[in-house]
Amino acid sequence: MGEYKKPKTAEEFEQNFSQIKPLMDASMAYYESSRCLFCYDAPCVTACPTGIDIPLFIRQINNKNTKGAAKTIYDSNYFGNACGKVCPTEVLCEGACVYNHRDAKPIEIGRLQSYATQDAMQKEITLYQPAPANGKKVAIIGAGPAGIACACELSLLGYEVHIFEAKSQPSGLTLYGVAPYKITNEEILQEVEYLQNQFGFKICFNERVDSEKLVELEKNYQAIFLGIGLGKTRFPFPMEKEMPNVIGATEIIEQLKVNHLTTNLGDQVIVIGGGNTAMDAASEAARLGAKHVTLAYRRSKEEMGAYEFEYDLAKAVGVQGVFNAQPLEIIGTDQAEAVRFVRTELVDGNVRPIEGSEFTIACDAVIFATGQSKQVDFLNKIKDLELDDKGKIKVKEASFQTTNPMYFAGGDAVNGGAEVVNAAADGKQAALGIHDFLIA
């Protein structure tokens, strides 16, 4: 435990958060791409939410047509570089690679993908020439992967696209949420800039769309795409009062991503939750120098929603899991000093507290990674827009059109919270839906 010192300089931060999928060099990419079998009807492609022609781009890398490889990737996925680094490839393409069936290491598809796209970005290769303007305008709310992917495809088709983004930087949770050891902020922004240079869509930053703005957009644009993602952390029980060291995971991660060196959590950190965000928060707390990081989940280890490799990553930096532990209350007056838990058991599929099994764990900070809320309040301001009972926007399957015909939606706001790759897939698909709607 506590193998990391609190980073005080940019170099120390980089060391603590060193990239788990570093950029391949040319020889490594050559050797790795040589291993690909060029499978027929390749299962890796089926497993990719954006359906990238993986055997083709790997073959292109092998034939030293790196530019062609980048094109193959971007043709299917505008977040090609980011996805190569942040996708949970173990459960997607690489998890489906046929090599797994003979106990051999699957092809490192993600790293090869980033190799090709990085090359194109660094050389500033122009891969796309948008069609001449068709005179139609589309507004996009949210510059996350869904919004940006939608903007790229629409621009390619000749639309004038304006993105309205509440924050000061693009790419949504890729920038504000994804763990720093998966991708650096610079790399994320580099890709958005690369795309913007080719497609020319405009992003208006620090522009949170509210009901007033909606009226204006509906008047000035022929269609609107909602790529607003999710809301703030949802706490499992109401907090009687705010304590500075009781924090939501997305909020603390955002702070850490923006200010690498000023985020201070103390020595003892408790992370509550069992999803991927909880694993990230725990890993990040450890890499920020916390001596003891406890990951508390109210169900068993096997029931955690997090991917196994994400839990492995957390364990590898010393995070200690405490399972079947449900938080009851935060102990402390102005600051949290400890969390009181009760042991749980599973009865008929329901989690039940075991009476008399209460215990407390002392802490300097408590992070709740118990899920994000939906932006129901904002969405309810849109006329005729229907949400499902969980607050997700209802859309038609192929077109991503909402129940208000001029609105389309995709990404976390529709799927309830998935991955960057799903948002990128949705955004592109929705653009085609918008095109059908406006041209037909």
Added chain:
Amino acid sequence: MPDLSVNFAGIKAPNPFWLASAPPTNSGYQIMKAFDAGWGGAVWKTLGVPVVNVSSRYASVNYKGNRMIGLNNIELITDRPLKDNLREMEEVKKYFPDHAVIASLMVESKAQWHQIVKDVENAGADGIELNFGCPHGMCERGMGSAVGQEPSVLKTIVEWVMEVAKVPVIVKLTPNISDITYPAQAAKEGGADAISLINTIQSLVGVDIDNFVPYPIVDGKSTNGGYCGPAVKPIALNMTKNCAQIPNYDLPISGIGGIETWRDAVEFMLLGASTVQICTAVMHYGFGIIRDLVPGLESYMIDKGFNTIDEMVGKALPNTKTWENLNLKYKVTASIDESKCIGCQLCYTACEDGAHQAIGLKGDEENRIPFIIDENCVGCNLCSLVCPVEECITMVQTDDGKSHNTWKERTEANEIPNDFNDERAGGNGHWIPEPKDALKKKR
């Protein structure tokens, strides 16, 4: 322990692994180092007339993850002074009297040949190899392959050499010829004691597609070179076999071309070579590969019960026939071991696009294992060759093993088909989809 020592046309060596005449035998230093490491013999880098070499001399064929599966060079014979080579040769023989030191030679006139043969014999050479192979540079000056491609000229020069030679003479053949048995015969007629083959194959290994010039590049220009390394082994094996099967041919053969492992060496021996020479593999990995070659060969000989190299030489020749002697009744069919299949479906595309449409898919995402359509399988082996899993697709014999019938027997019995309606013709009844079944795109 099997006895690895050889007596090759009178040249004795502790084992059959010799260095081919090439950069690894440029100097006494290198040859001493090789003998020290365990090599049995060395053919000195070709000695002869003064030459000038160019800078930038090699280029390679790399395939996927593997470098230098083929090597091409435009280097000439040695450019080191003859007297230095002779002095070093003498020294090597002092330290290694029982190892084979063979002088490779290439000069022009009869007088030059007579002189150089005497020079190397005086320096202690155990044998002489006549380089009639170099396919670049030297041939433009009327030497090397220019000689090797003219059996009558080759024979004349061999005769000149035999007039003075006291040690055994090997003729090294060029593969740049339509029938290798002609120069092999000419060498025998000229009185040579042995042959070695192959020298390098005339080649261009690639082109710099940005600057429009083949490799290797010498000041923006290039020329054809000589090709060697693992990629040439199949050609060398076939030529070795061709020479070994010349009726009443009794000259020993030193096999050369793409040998890298003990297994390669064994293959050459089974097809008639009694020593082997190696160049590219040493240029790639150094003299240290001998540590694999010798024990590998020994262990193979023990497994097979061979006591001497001679016992194994030519063992595969009786099984190497002309096509007309192959059994037309023999039938194999591909079989997939489902427990090994990883579902890559390479076999499917290979047979579907490149063979006989004899492999089907279940169209099931969960079970990607293809199946063989037995009636369509002609037993070509292709699927088993592309399958990336060892022993996953095997070829299983499906005939009863009792009938035997060859094209030759059929011809002799006047049993060959005369037209395609003849039911004795091949391919009859083989199912092939209709051409239009191939169309997937709208047109």
